[in-house]
Amino acid sequence: MNDKSIKEKVIDKCKELGIPFVGFAPVERWSKPPKELPNNFNEWIPEEFWPNSIYPDAKTVIVIGLPVQLPIVETAPSIYYHEHYKTVNILLDTKAYEISNFLTEMGYPSIYLPRDGYGDIDILLKNPITFFSHKHAAFLAGMGSFGENNVLLTKEYGPRVRFTSIFTTTPIEGDNVTGVDLCKHCQRCVSQCPVNAIHESKGSKEFPLPMDKIGCATRSKELRKKYTSPCGICIKICPIGNDRNKFNRKDLSIYSDKNGTKYNKAWDHVKKYGSN
Numbered sequence: 444m445n446d447k448s449i450k451e452k453v454i455d456k457c458k459e460l461g462i463p464f465v466g467f468a469p470v471e472r473w474s475k476p477p478k479e480l481p482n483n484f485n486e487w488i489p490e491e492f493w494p495n496s497i498y499p500d501a502k503t504v505i506v507i508g509l510p511v512q513l514p515i516v517e518t519a520p521s522i523y524y525h526e527h528y529k530t531v532n533i534l535l536d537t538k539a540y541e542i543s544n545f546l547t548e549m550g551y552p553s554i555y556l557p558r559d560g561y562g563d564i565d566i567l568l569k570n571p572i573t574f575f576s577h578k579h580a581a582f583l584a585g586m587g588s589f590g591e592n593n594v595l596l597t598k599e600y601g602p603r604v605r606f607t608s609i610f611t612t613t614p615i616e617g618d619n620v621t622g623v624d625l626c627k628h629c630q631r632c633v634s635q636c637p638v639n640a641i642h643e644s645k646g647s648k649e650f651p652l653p654m655d656k657i658g659c660a661t662r663s664k665e666l667r668k669k670y671t672s673p674c675g676i677c678i679k680i681c682p683i684g685n686d687r688n689k690f691n692r693k694d695l696s697i698y699s700d701k702n703g704t705k706y707n708k709a710w711d712h713v714k715k716y717g718s719n
């Protein structure tokens with residue numbers, strides 16, 4: 444069996460499992476990043492966060508992604524988005540577990556990573572970084588580019604995709620990295636963040652942009668007490684993603700119009716029940 448056929452089998456397995464996004468990044472991309480990356484990094488991923496620092500036998504990182512549904516995110520912060528987020532997270536972990544077992548059974552030992560690598564927001568408040576970044580893995584697998592909101596933007600769903608990763612010991616051909624910056628630099632995420640956690644880029648193409656991760660995590664902690672975390676605002680208002688066409692949400696003024704539109708009424712209704 445050659446490398447390509449393993450890749451095709453994984454893609455087929457993802458189709459069977461209902462996974463719309465899958466990407467492949469050879470582990471060398473962490474030590475020798477492709478030239479075509481869409482964002483310029485002023486500080487590259489430290490070696491302790493590379494795949495081989497976590498699973499020394501890994502040859503390829505397989506990244507899978509599941510979308511969050513825009514009309515549900517629009518109710519955020521709410522119990523509705525809170526529950527949706529939990530469901531997507533459980534599905535991600537389950538599907539990644541199945542893919543890693545599928546590969547291991549074929550003779551290619553593989554392990555999956557949890558979609559989140561922290562126990563509680565209090566941990567993030569002390570140290571707002573996890574042991575592996577799926578966003579960066581998706582980036583290195585050519586699945587998108589970073590937005591000013593520090594989230595990976597995809598063509599199909601903008602920032603409304605959750606990712607996780609599988610480390611496999613078999614070499615698999617990596618996907619192309621196109622170098623296309625999907626962010627429109629519209630600054631909507633900057634201006635609409637309720638705690639000013641996202642700082643204006645002022646035209647800088649350097650990445651990561653300065654961000655108040657503690658401020659964002661503090662808001663998340665407050666929302667968690669009310670059963671309405673995560674915040675989701677910079678996710679819902681981002682104009683990127685074909686899901687806006689699918690859900691007929693090209694008009695972004697619905698997010699700033701407070702004059703009792705049918706959408707505002709629906710969101711207000713959801714927010715009134717089931718959480719504090």
Ligand code: SF4
Nearest residue numbers: 590627629630632681
């Ligand atoms: S809201 Fe605008 S600036 Fe922020 S990530 Fe999306 S496109 Fe980029």
Ligand code: SF4
Nearest residue numbers: 636640659674676677
């Ligand atoms: S999740 Fe909320 S608090 Fe955090 S950066 Fe986005 S808008 Fe700001």
